[in-house]
Amino acid sequence: MKLIDEYLKTLEKELKNKPKISTEETGIVSQVKDGVVILEGLDRVAYGELIEFKKNVLGYVIDLTEDEVGAIILGDYTSIAAGDKAKALGYTLSVPVSEGLIGRVVDSLGLPLDGKAAIKSKTLYPVEKIAAGVVKRQPVKVPLQTGIKSIDALIPIGRGQRELIIGDRGTGKTTIAVDAILNQKGEDVVCIYCAIGQKNSKVAAIVELLKKNGADKYSVVVNAPAADSVAMQYLAPYTASAIGEYFMDKGQDVLIVYDDLTKHAWAHRQMSLILRRPAGREAYPGDVFYLHSRLLERACRIDKKYGGGSITALPIIETLDGDLSAYIPTNVISITDGQISLETDLFNSGIRPAINVGLSVSRVGGNAQTKAMKAVAGKLKLDLAQYRDLAAFSQFESELDEETKKFLNRGAKVTQILKQKKNKPLSLAEQVSILWAASNGYLDKLPVDEIEKFETKLLETLKLKGKKWLEKINKNKIMDEKDGKDLEKMIKDIS
Amino acid sequence: MKINPKLKKDLKSFLLDNIHKEQNQVQVFSADVLGVDEKKVLGKKFSDLNWSQAHYQIDRSIIAGIVIKVGSKTIDLSLMGSLSKLSNTLYEID
Numbered sequence: 001m002k003l004i005d006e007y008l009k010t011l012e013k014e015l016k017n018k019p020k021i022s023t024e025e026t027g028i029v030s031q032v033k034d035g036v037v038i039l040e041g042l043d044r045v046a047y048g049e050l051i052e053f054k055k056n057v058l059g060y061v062i063d064l065t066e067d068e069v070g071a072i073i074l075g076d077y078t079s080i081a082a083g084d085k086a087k088a089l090g091y092t093l094s095v096p097v098s099e100g101l102i103g104r105v106v107d108s109l110g111l112p113l114d115g116k117a118a119i120k121s122k123t124l125y126p127v128e129k130i131a132a133g134v135v136k137r138q139p140v141k142v143p144l145q146t147g148i149k150s151i152d153a154l155i156p157i158g159r160g161q162r163e164l165i166i167g168d169r170g171t172g173k174t175t176i177a178v179d180a181i182l183n184q185k186g187e188d189v190v191c192i193y194c195a196i197g198q199k200n201s202k203v204a205a206i207v208e209l210l211k212k213n214g215a216d217k218y219s220v221v222v223n224a225p226a227a228d229s230v231a232m233q234y235l236a237p238y239t240a241s242a243i244g245e246y247f248m249d250k251g252q253d254v255l256i257v258y259d260d261l262t263k264h265a266w267a268h269r270q271m272s273l274i275l276r277r278p279a280g281r282e283a284y285p286g287d288v289f290y291l292h293s294r295l296l297e298r299a300c301r302i303d304k305k306y307g308g309g310s311i312t313a314l315p316i317i318e319t320l321d322g323d324l325s326a327y328i329p330t331n332v333i334s335i336t337d338g339q340i341s342l343e344t345d346l347f348n349s350g351i352r353p354a355i356n357v358g359l360s361v362s363r364v365g366g367n368a369q370t371k372a373m374k375a376v377a378g379k380l381k382l383d384l385a386q387y388r389d390l391a392a393f394s395q396f397e398s399e400l401d402e403e404t405k406k407f408l409n410r411g412a413k414v415t416q417i418l419k420q421k422k423n424k425p426l427s428l429a430e431q432v433s434i435l436w437a438a439s440n441g442y443l444d445k446l447p448v449d450e451i452e453k454f455e456t457k458l459l460e461t462l463k464l465k466g467k468k469w470l471e472k473i474n475k476n477k478i479m480d481e482k483d484g485k486d487l488e489k490m491i492k493d494i495s
Numbered sequence: 496m497k498i499n500p501k502l503k504k505d506l507k508s509f510l511l512d513n514i515h516k517e518q519n520q521v522q523v524f525s526a527d528v529l530g531v532d533e534k535k536v537l538g539k540k541f542s543d544l545n546w547s548q549a550h551y552q553i554d555r556s557i558i559a560g561i562v563i564k565v566g567s568k569t570i571d572l573s574l575m576g577s578l579s580k581l582s583n584t585l586y587e588i589d
Binding site for chain 1: 518564566567568569570571572581583584585586
């Protein structure tokens with residue numbers, strides 16, 4: 001009965017209000033296409049404004065021509081018929097944001113997809129927003145540890161950086177991104193995994209994996225699966241960005257994974273072709289560059305004066321046959337601050353993560369690398385570069401001089417040590433200890449197939465005897481001479 | 496078929512003119528025929544609209560009250576409009 005009383009009270013209040021005279025912008029649906037409707041009227045509607053159809057279905061204006069308005073439908077577009085009335089709402093698309101999002105799976109409109117309670121929120125963040133300007137930014141200096149040896153040592157990523165993960169299908173792109181999320185445990189980084197046009201089964205597996213590793217306590221999943229309309233797939237990364245901005249504005253560091261932007265470009269292409277926008281190369285519209293640049297530009301590191309906080313973006317691009325010079329890959333490569341290039345051949349020959357070190361770069365992350373890692377990584381890079389130069393000669397091993405043989409041996413061992421099992425991120429100190437052993441020649445005499453065993457042994461010993469050492473390196477992020485000597489002792493104990 | 500560009504241009508401007516005229520025309524939908532007094536009250540209340548060319552129509556579906564349309568602008572003062580607003584409010588309370 002209480003509920004009914006409340007209902008009646010609200011009704012009474014509603015009815016007591018004298019009819020307010022307010023003008024509305026209205027229009028009529030003239031065409032309904034796949035996920036896109038064309039409307040007549042709505043003379044004073046703005047780009048990006050929301051329009052309401054009957055049954056509370058919303059639309060989002062993305063096309064304004066001389067006498068027509070094009071809008072994408074957020075939700076079920078089959079209920080809309082030609083001749084239906086539409087009303088402009090006078091505000092742009094925003095998503096509800098709050099702390100309650102953490103641990104949840106939401107769609108492109110911020111509505112829960114995981115069957116749990118509605119997300120309570122008082123704040124709305126606009127889905128499309130101009131990125132922070134030059135004044136508010138700060139250079140990238142703080143590292144974002146991915147927990148993957150080859151990335152943290154050779155292609156370091158900093159907080160606020162945009163690092164592209166690029167490769168063919170099945171080369172472990174998502175695995176790298178998810179490992180990076182798993183490694184943020186206890187790092188005070190909010191992680192957002194944005195799935196665009198993925199299979200629902202794959203997303204479910206990732207959600208399960210995050211939960212199993214306790215990563216759901218600091219992560220949000222935004223899902224626009226392949227079954228969703230292209231409009232929802234188009235909006236998903238911007239929604240993820242808006243959610244990220246909410247946490248960034250509170251001074252927190254955020255990591256967003258866009259998986260993947262190839263499918264996002266496809267969704268945008270489909271919409272643009274239906275709207276009859278002129279098609280360019282590969283039938284993408286002219287603004288396909290701006291599509292991704294305005295999204296990735298929203299990744300930034302805000303100056304402390306303006307509240308601090310950062311958004312690190314890990315966009316993923318899928319290539320065909322390793323072709324990095326296709327249209328969308330080159331675009332996104334030029335937008336981002338570096339790329340991690342994955343290759344099928346390396347993957348099949350057992351080098352996992354299958355990172356092609358030669359093609360991968362990090363343009364700003366070097367400044368963000370910790371001193372401890374810098375100390376070991378410098379030598380490692382040199383070893384690998386020399387190995388790559390000489391690798392072609394490795395078949396004629398008997399005819400080579402001692403010096404060359406040494407380089408080849410070291411290179412093979414370093415390549416071996418950079419392999420890592422999936423979903424097993426390592427802490428900074430663990431990484432440093434293994435890489436230190438490799439670059440100081442403690443692996444040179446071991447056969448290649450025993451290196452993995454050595455690694456597990458070393459990590460076990462460190463966990464048993466070197467707990468203090470690990471804690472010290474993880475805390476200070478510096479490795480001095482004494483630390484080196486301590487580590488040397490432990491390594492000698494094993495071998 | 497080739498069309499003389501000048502003809503095309505003239506036709507376009509003629510049509511645009513027509514559309515413009517139509518757009519500024521006031522259309523009034525009411526549930527029943529409006530009396531002279533009621534029209535006077537309307538003219539006073541919305542004095543910024545051009546009432547000389549006003550077009551009156553009857554639309555039973557709005558139940559009661561009036562709806563005024565000028566171009567794509569709509570002023571909804573009908574019972575049907577308030578009822579649908581109410582149903583929206585109820586939907587949101589739930």
